[in-house]
Amino acid sequence: MKAIDSGYVLIIDDDKDICDVLAHLLERAGYHTQQGYDGATAIKLLSQREPDVLLLDSVIPEPNGMAVLAKARVLYPQLRVIIITGTAGILGAVCAIKAGAWDYLPKPFDNNRVLELVNRAVLTREKKCDANDKVSKDTSDRILAIMGNSSETQRIIKDIVRVAQTDFSVIIQGETGTGKELIAKNIHLASRRAAADFIPIDCGAMSESLIENELFGHEKGSYTGADHVCVGKFEAANGGTLFLDEIANMSLSAQAKLLRVIQERVIYRIGAIKSIPVNVRLLAASNEDLLEAVVNGTFREDLYYRLNEYVIRLQPLRNRHEDILFLAHRFLTETCIELGKAPLDFSVTAKEALLRYPWPGNVRELRTVIRRAALVSDIAVGIDDLGLVIRESVLPSPTKKNYPDLMQNFYPEGATLREITQLNIDEIERIIIQDTLKKTGNNKAEAARRLNIDYKTLRAKLKKINNLEVK
Template identity: 40%
Template sequence: MKKILVIDDDPTICMMLQALLKRKSFDADAVFSAGEALKKLENNQFNLVLSDFRLPDFDGLELLQKIKSMHPQMPVIIMTSYADIRTAVNAIKMGAYEYVTKPLNPDEILLLINSALEKSSEQKSAQKSKEKKKNEEVNFVRGKSSNSQQIDQYIKLVAPTDMSVIIEGESGTGKEIAAQRIHYDSKRKKKAFVAVDCGALSTDLAGSELFGHIKGSFTGAINDKEGQFEAAEGGTLFLDEIGNLSYEIQVKLLRALQERKVRRIGSNKDIDVDVRIVVATNEDLSVSVNKGNFREDLYHRLNEFKITVPALRNRIEDIELFANYFLELSNEELNKTVAEFSPEVIEKFKSYSWPGNLRELRNVVRRSVLLSPERKVEIISLPNEILNENNSNTAILEGSDLKLIQAINEKELIISTLQKVNYNKSKAARMLNIDRKTLYNKIKQYKIDM
């Protein structure tokens, strides 16, 4: 039975709506103020909120904002006796499902409620489908090359344990997929796998995101918040781009790992947590330790086992296998029926340096499938960066060591991405799947002219 919260300072309207909803087999609860509503929402699960705009303690937009901060996906329908287009537009922009005027039409209200609940259900189903698909993709990094087989062997060895794992590798090599495989091959597989992008977190946000906070602990903390350590209880917490965490957060993380306890910001109470930690980095953390950017004690606590995911250019035997897998995914996603790649395309794939690794390969395959009118991907469907890869760079690379090769490829990818987005650093960082801080550091490191 769907549960609906009605908020209105007019008891008559509350009683009328409760009676109407109960006749239609809804479980309806009613309160007369925003404060009461927020308490109800903290302690109970509701499927939808039906709220008056003008309440004795909050106006509708302020309450809407608070509800959305607590339950982002919950549909909210705003009711008012004062029709105002600007207010209605603002309400919709802030996340309201709909804005209706009084006197209420019972049929209209029921239609809106059913529509909102149906849409909410579809969104939840889509999210579950997305998560299921993501879980199914855990297998895609399994290749036949010796490098891939070694990764498989390491994952099989470490997954059943509770050891902390550092996964190193260039951007786009599939580090999160390797972390998921560790989780789903472990005894924790029935519990949550929680992924956190540390590169996207400021110092203040990182503390709240990882450890949670209590109401009133800082400006904007209007409710208690569960941290990701608590969300991952019994399962695996994956910290991507771990090297971006501030020194202060590193100290708190070390304590959480050593004592298996976390403390929400503003609280004096410890919470026991049982979480396995897997972290990823596209840089060598030992170098960061030597530079004083990463705590040595935390590094050794995390480095119980290390897996290095090799670049795609070092797994040439796997390229056709991965390309065919991405071909299947792209056909499903784009509703196409492309069956294969031409031999010339496969040859190009194997000779290209793939600075963006598996992520770049997937994007190239998706684009090629979209552009292919026939059942075969031909050379003409490939992007220019593959068709016209700089031969002079190839000549230089033949006499270079691996680190130099990686640096040249990474620099080229950054320059190419910046050019594509007209040097918009935020967009470039998103396309490269790194945070802005890392992008700025790379631009400075490679002396890229902006």
């Protein structure tokens, strides 16, 4: 039997003779091979290059085969791993498949069976990659249609595509109204769990006494008024995704119970003795910096590191000027259709006002403003129809200046509205950067991380805005 195409197969077995036999067989069929005889060598070779197929003995010197399998899954989620096992190790091979291996090859093996399995692994991987390309395109098209085509949106799409096909827990960080649940839903839709349920739960909307019941459910008769069995969110999301919104508001005792479920992968309904296994992917969102909450003692450090397998940080709308008008037009079109009105547009002054306003409530506030403006406008949406009110509280200023006092310096006589708008945008950016530097103790690398810009960009902005010599 010939290989369907040239490919690279990595062979890991502590028996060199077996490695040589497999390598000779596969190379005659047209494959390129490489060998290793222990877990350390396997991980080293995997980190250097992704194979098309990994043939992995289930029993090798440390780190063992299961540890190598786990590392391979992290490095290359789509890699086909075939476990090599003796007859006595079939049970272990089944466990390996449950942990992410693609198939197993029992010893002693038949040559035709080896080639058939490797060929099929390569073929199905190629089909899977084609399917993943389609998922990536569908995700990209869906997000672009909803959020706009800014560089920030493109970054978010890359984050979603990168993490969606894994089972990593994800923390989605961003201010209220930035669309954290929207991102969570799209991670679910692009994942292998898309056919199962996406279950959101607002951790900040429930009291301490209700959160356990909401998460885990209860048995009939477990407390007064419990006249029927209630299925909790974990059970409802089994096989799918559970989205824990505003998780920073969860009490420490509830956090401890959540951590136990993540570790043990079983739940107990209130009043139950028997455990219920759950297979749930966790996505968590917060408008607070969870690491700061850990430092402040309001969020468990062990839970944070359990959830913090991947982080997506959403920029506030005031930092996404490219998206403001796109979103405004989208909301205006949708509302006109809902109201049965003829299509409307924005006046020039209304567009300038939309770009100038700092949007403390982010996309959620923008949508509300546009819906109201669509209702009251007849021909075009003017600046008065928007009803925007600039408040001092919307500026995260580290100074004691009142907003009107601050703005007086940015109305130079003879300047156009566009020039005035840009001057005010620059001043707001300066205030945000200086405030962030103050919060980080002038640690520019940390400030750049929090603002989601690279260090070089921060240096350039400091030179431009503050006329500083940055060392």
